[in-house]
Amino acid sequence: MAITSANQLELLQTAEAVAREKMIDPGLVVEAMEESLARAAKSRYGSEMDIRVKIDRKTGRATFTRVRTVVEDDLLENYQAELTVKQAKQYKSDPQVGDEIIDEVPAVELGRIAAQSAKQVILQKVREAERDRQYDEFKDRKGTIINGVVKREEYGNVIVDIGRGEGVLRRNEKIGREAYRPNDRVRCFIKDVRREARGPQIFLSRTAPDFMAELFKMEVPEIYDGIIEIKAVARDPGSRAKIAVVSNDGSIDPVGACVGMRGSRVQAVVNELQGEKIDIIPWNEDMPTFLVNALQPAEVSKVVLDEDAERIEVVVPDEQLSLAIGRRGQNVRLASQLTGLDIDIMTESDDSARRQKEFEERTKLFMDTLDLDEFFAQLLVSEGFANLEEVAYVEVDELLVIDGVDEGTAEELQARARDYLDAQNAKALEAARALGVGEDLIEFEGLSPQMVEALANDGVLTLEDFATCADWELAGGWTTQDGQRVKDDGILEKFDVSLAEAQDLVMTARVMLGWVDPEELIGDSAEGEEGDDAEVEENEE
Structure with missing residues (x-):
């Protein structure tokens, strides 16, 4: 088939039809055609030639040109695609190194093999353009909710038709034992969009904490408008969840707004999440206070925060322990996810036993090292002294507040503490030198x-x-x-x-x-x- 004898407008009509079908730019299809024709021309004229094809966007006429680059005499290697300055003077009055000499060459006849090769090039380019279009469309929708239709299930993973592409809802991203049949409608969260060799991969999720946050944003106008802010979400998908909210408007109750009239707003989210129970918690900048809220419905007696270790100790009444921990540790696990801290829960009796043990250990320390009787050692511990360094180097006035301690007794206590510490230091240095x-x-x-x-x-x-x-x-x-x-x-x-x-x-x-x-x-x-x-x-x- 000769391009010159064919209906030249068919090229443009074909490009527009393909572009319309694949929803891509017609110019990309025309470029693919130009490349395929150029490749066919190279197989006819020689692969070393630089043959280029330009299709007129209005008439559809294909122009075949041969391009040669002007190079230095001693750098001439490819006689088909390069020429010297002297040779270039036949085509140009004042050629310079780097100039391009362009000649039009006759159009080629497309044989069966060449036509098949051109078709493959066009299909490949169209496929790449379609993949790029899909990726560009969905990469900006990452982190949003999308509605789709179930197409099929493969090894527990659900393939979902999401309009101009397909998404994958993996087995571990489904809630509980959700089962889907073809043509079922499903609402998912776009968790990730990746560009891969086989095309863009769109990963969906129904278990992601952000999925719940986006559902609340759809149901609660105050969240959408930014009046109420979701600060943290923790989920045990299909079972229970906790969501922390705060209001930027003092006149609006964030928990009440999320619950809605007679629970209508939160119930809509619960229904979408297959009956997942949701605790809506007021967020607080003070971490201990926030943790007390997060452990609801359990009551908390005391909270001790260790910021360096990112751990927190919570003391609860003995009868509240099982409620604070929750079934299979669910309540404390969700509270830990919500606060980002490791939580140690103990009862009041355990806390009392621990404090009693510390009291006894410190009392024994002072008795053994300072040669004190038990009553006097307990007085030191009761006043907050925890180690010998505090006794040895504290201001004397702080020792004088203890009942029965005068200035002479205080000085004697400090002298004993310092002597013991000096002996321990000397022993440690001797061991280190050894x-x-x-x-x-x-x-x-x-x-x-x-x-x-x-x-x-x-x-x-x-x-x-x-x-x-x-x-x-x-x-x-x-x-x-x-x-x-x-x-x-x-x-x-x-x-x-x-x-x-x-x-x-x-x-x-x-x-x-x-x-x-x-x-x-x-x-x-x-x-x-x-x-x-x-x-x-x-x-x-």
Whole structure:
């Protein structure tokens, strides 16, 4: 088939028909045709030639041209696609290196094989354009709810027709034991959109916490308008969920607005989630207060927050323990997800027993080390003294408030405490030196003799060894493994060294060794402070 003898407008009509069917730009189809014709022409004239085809967008006429590039004489390699400056003068009066010489060549006859190859090129280009169009359309809809129709089920995964594409609702993204049949309508959350070789993959979900948040946004106008804000969502799909909300308008109750008249709003969400029970909780900036709300309907007696470890201890009445934990730990697990903290729940009797044990241990410590009778040691503990350092170095006035303690008794107590600590320090240094600790580490400011001994027991013997330590190796920390928070014990953790303190100690050692320029540290610190100041000013504005 010769292009010149065919009805040239058929090219444009075919391109428009394909583009309309696939919902893509007709220009992309025409470009695919141009590429396929150029490939057919190369097989006719030679693969080394640079043959290009241009189809007129109005008339449909295809123009075949041969393009050659002007190069230096000594760089001429491909005689079919390149020519020298001297050769180019036959076509151009003043050719320059890099110029292109374009000649029109006769149109080619498309044989059966060439036509089939051209068809494959066009189909491939159209398929790529269709995939790009799908990806561009759905990538911006990630994080929204979409309605679809079930097409089929493959190995437990549901393929959903979502209009101009297909989405996959995986088995683990379905609620409970949901079962779908072809042509069932389903509402899903677009969890992710990925560009892959086989085309864009659209992953749907009905178990994602954001799915519930989006459903509430659809049912509660105040959330859609931004008057009420959803701060956190935790779900046990198909069973129970907790959602924390806060109102930006003091006159509007966020919980009441989400519940609706006679529970109409929340019931609409519950029905969509297959009867999932939903606790709507008022959010609070104060984490302990928020946790008390999150553990509803259980009552909480006391909350102790450990921000460094991101853990929180909750004390509940003995009869409330099962309610606070919930069936199979569901209530406390959802509260933990909602707050982002690990929660330890104990009863009032357990808390009392623990405090009694601590009281006895501290009493025994003072009795053994300070040679006190039980009654006097209990008085010290009752006044809040927890260790010998507090007794040894506290202001004398704080000891005088204890009944029966005069100035002489206070001085004697402090002298005994200091003598004992000095003896312990000397013992620790002796043990550290026996392990081979260098004097540079012993004399390093900020490390007590007991700390030096602990470092030596862990193989840290010199200041260089210490400078190579990470802050979490010294102070301890938490890591997440398989979704569970795991405790990393620190060498100096038992001495209550924080991460910030550990980092300061390590950086000081590196400066002393000349590994770090102290001016750089000052510069980084100043930049950080300026950034903080700028952020404060921006917030004030």
